[in-house]
Amino acid sequence: MASFSFGAGNAKKLATIPLYAxxxxxxxxxxxxxxxxxxxxAVGIGDGALxxxxxxxADGRRAVWLVASKREATxxxxxGIPTVPKNSLRGLWRTARARVVVVTxxxxxxxxxxVSGAFVVQLWHGIPLKRIGLDSPETLRLPGAVARTSxxxxxxxxxxxMFRSAARRIRVLPAASHLVRGRLESAFALPxxxxxVTGEPRVDVLSRGEADDRxxxxxxxxxxxxxxxxxxxxxxxxxxxxxxxxxxPAVPTEAEWRRIVEVLTRYDATLLVRSHPLxxxxxxPPFPTDRVHSLGSDLVADVTPLLPxxxxxxxxxxxxxxxxxxxxxxxxxxxxxxxxxxxRRGFYGTYADVAGDAWAQDWTEAAAQLEALLAxxxxxxxxxxxxxxxxxxxxxxxxxxxxxxxxxxxxAGTDDARPREGTG
Numbered sequence: 001m002a003s004f005s006f007g008a009g010n011a012k013k014l015a016t017i018p019l020y021a022x023x024x025x026x027x028x029x030x031x032x033x034x035x036x037x038x039x040x041x042a043v044g045i046g047d048g049a050l051x052x053x054x055x056x057x058a059d060g061r062r063a064v065w066l067v068a069s070k071r072e073a074t075x076x077x078x079x080g081i082p083t084v085p086k087n088s089l090r091g092l093w094r095t096a097r098a099r100v101v102v103v104t105x106x107x108x109x110x111x112x113x114x115v116s117g118a119f120v121v122q123l124w125h126g127i128p129l130k131r132i133g134l135d136s137p138e139t140l141r142l143p144g145a146v147a148r149t150s151x152x153x154x155x156x157x158x159x160x161x162m163f164r165s166a167a168r169r170i171r172v173l174p175a176a177s178h179l180v181r182g183r184l185e186s187a188f189a190l191p192x193x194x195x196x197v198t199g200e201p202r203v204d205v206l207s208r209g210e211a212d213d214r215x216x217x218x219x220x221x222x223x224x225x226x227x228x229x230x231x232x233x234x235x236x237x238x239x240x241x242x243x244x245x246x247x248x249p250a251v252p253t254e255a256e257w258r259r260i261v262e263v264l265t266r267y268d269a270t271l272l273v274r275s276h277p278l279x280x281x282x283x284x285p286p287f288p289t290d291r292v293h294s295l296g297s298d299l300v301a302d303v304t305p306l307l308p309x310x311x312x313x314x315x316x317x318x319x320x321x322x323x324x325x326x327x328x329x330x331x332x333x334x335x336x337x338x339x340x341x342x343x344r345r346g347f348y349g350t351y352a353d354v355a356g357d358a359w360a361q362d363w364t365e366a367a368a369q370l371e372a373l374l375a376x377x378x379x380x381x382x383x384x385x386x387x388x389x390x391x392x393x394x395x396x397x398x399x400x401x402x403x404x405x406x407x408x409x410x411x412a413g414t415d416d417a418r419p420r421e422g423t424g
Contacts, residue, residue, distance in 0.1 A: 011142075013162065014155070023092075023113030030096045032117060037063040038098040040086060040109030045075040046302030047104045048123035048174075048202035051403040053081065055201075059407070066091050066110045075301070086111050100410060104202075107166065115169060119414050121406070122170045122188075123201060126319025127180050127394055129354055130241070131346035133187030134163065138244055138345055164189055171413050174198040174406045176322075177396040183348050196409045199395065199402030205305045206326040208400030218309025225299045225306075226272065228290070234269040234311040236370065237295065238283075239303070240334075241318040244345075248275075249336045250316065256363035257285045263367050264291040267374035269311070274303055312373055314366060317341065321354060325391035326398060330373055330383035333359035334366045354390065 037056060041049040045065065056063055066086035067073045076083045084090045086109075095101065095114035102121045103109035133139055140159045142152055167188040175181035175197050185195050206214070223231050240250055252260060264271055272295040273283040285292050300306065304323055307313075313324045313331045321331050333355035335341070342351065351359070360366035372379045391398070397405070 013159070019113050024116050026092075027096050027114055027116040027118075030093075030114075033097050033099050035062050036094070036098045037061050037100040037102065038066055038094050038110055039063060039102045040066045041103070042105035042109050043125075043297060044072050044301035045079065045081065047125055047304070048200055048403070048406075049102055049104050049109075050302075051201035051204050052102060052121075052123065052406055055403045055407045057081075064094055066095065099414065118169070119171045119410070120169045121172045121410055123406070124173060124184070125202065127176050127200070127322040128183055128187065128348060129319060129321070129351075130317045130341070131187070131348060132183075133167070134160070134189055135183075135187045135348075136346055139163065141244070170194060172196065172406065172409050174200060174402070174409070176200050176203075177394050180394055196405075197396055198405035198409055199397035201403035201406055202302075202304060203323055203326055203395075204400045204402050206307060206323065207398045211308070214308040218306045220309075221300070221306050222272070222295075222309045225295060226293045229270050229272075229293050230290070232268075234267065234374065235272055235309060236264070236269055236312045236314060237272045237274060237303075237307075237310050238314040238334075239274045239318050239320050240316050243341075250334055250363070251282055252285075252363045254286050256367070257287070259367045260363060260370075261285065261289050261291050263371045263374070267371070269374055272310075274300075312370065314370070317345075317347075317351070322390065322394050325387040326395060328384050328387035328391060330380050331387060332366060332369050332373065332383075334363065335359050336361050356386065 039049050039053055041047050045067075049065075053063065053065070063082075065072075065076050065081050065083045067076060067083045068086055073083045073085075084094050086095075091111045092114050095111035095118070098118055100121060101110055101115055101118040102123065104123045104125050106112075107115045107120075130136070140156050140163070142155060142159075167190060170188060170190060171194060173184055173188060173190060173195050175184050175195050176199055178197055181192075181195050181197055184190065185192065208214075219231065222229070222235060229235075240248060260271065263269070269291070271292045273292065274295045274297075275283060283292075283294070295303065303320070307320075307324055307327050307329060310324075310327075310329055313320065313329050314334055315321050315331065316333065316335045321333075324331055335351065335355065338351050338359070360369055373383060374380075
């Protein structure tokens with residue numbers, strides 16, 4: 001069951017307008033420091049925030065990570081990262097005092113009520129294929145009780161104004177390429193200067209070092225997350241996108257599950273299922289099998305570092321397809337609702353631009369394509385070449401130094417290139 005939707009999120013946003021107003025007054029009174037940074041990330045200690053943290057910490061920046069749970073605090077402590085609960089008074093204070101605020105999803109990654117006046121770095125969390133922000137009508141979806149009334153239009157206008165106001169606070173939003181830059185500028189209504197083409201820090205892990213070493217490290221990570229899976233098997237990741245609370249149409253039937261497991265068994269492969277963190281589908285086979293395992297966000301907060309350990313990816317509209325292209329990883333596309341999803345959410349370009357013109361409509365087709373991929377080295381190479389071509393279109397840099405470029409962009413924007421000592 002989905003744990004979040006735009007409608008529910010917007011309802012909460014409207015209900016907390018007084019808190020936003022109080023936070024604005026608070027940040028006008030509390031002076032910001034010249035050198036403190038705060039970091040936050042909706043998925044935990046990972047993603048682009050962690051990559052940028054490592055660069056900033058190496059340069060001696062005074063920084064703290066704002067956490068939402070004991071697990072995040074424990075994960076941070078294991079890396080030597082100082083933390084503060086983001087929704088505590090200390091979290092409010094540290095956000096209000098910070099010169100630089102780094103987020104990956106939204107202001108709720110830190111203390112959302114104390115962001116005004118900071119130098120906000122919005123790293124985002126993937127190259128958008130589906131439309132986001134102001135480019136998508138879903139962003140301004142209203143709660144059902146409001147959508148059916150005459151208040152719908154003015155309330156939607158208020159939400160749009162709030163979104164634009166929040167977006168104007170973003171000072172740096174790094175883009176993977178000039179193609180992606182245009183999408184981000186449109187989605188967040190930002191000028192060119194705020195969207196530098198630096199590459200995404202979150203994918204540096206897919207370019208640093210040697211490919212063989214990345215695969216060994218990723219396979220070890222998969223083994224730790226899914227210890228019951230045979231470590232010698234081929235791993236296929238299925239990662240569907242979030243459908244804003246709608247029922248996932250790609251959940252396999254019993255007959256489809258049997259076909260999937262038949263293919264996996266024949267070619268000694270294991271399917272790792274990663275439902276979107278904001279909406280898990282029912283992906284448990286209705287019969288016992290050791291060929292299917294969950295790889296949810298409860299096991300691995302950030303799946304990107306594990307991509308080199310995979311042998312194939314199956315997805316629909318997820319930005320993970322762009323990340324996988326850096327490996328490069330052969331990718332199959334399963335999109336049973338592409339027309340409906342395109343009307344409701346919208347795409348940048350067309351779906352065929354990324355998926356080609358032979359995506360699967362259901363798991364029967366997807367299983368057949370997976371069998372061809374696992375059985376035929378020529379088919380595997382064809383899909384890898386397609387991934388390389390996609391990577392060339394959307395990634396301007398493949399040198400593992402995106403976080404360094406973003407860091408330099410922040411220093412240029414804050415006019416502060418001096419190293420600092422210590423964190424916390």
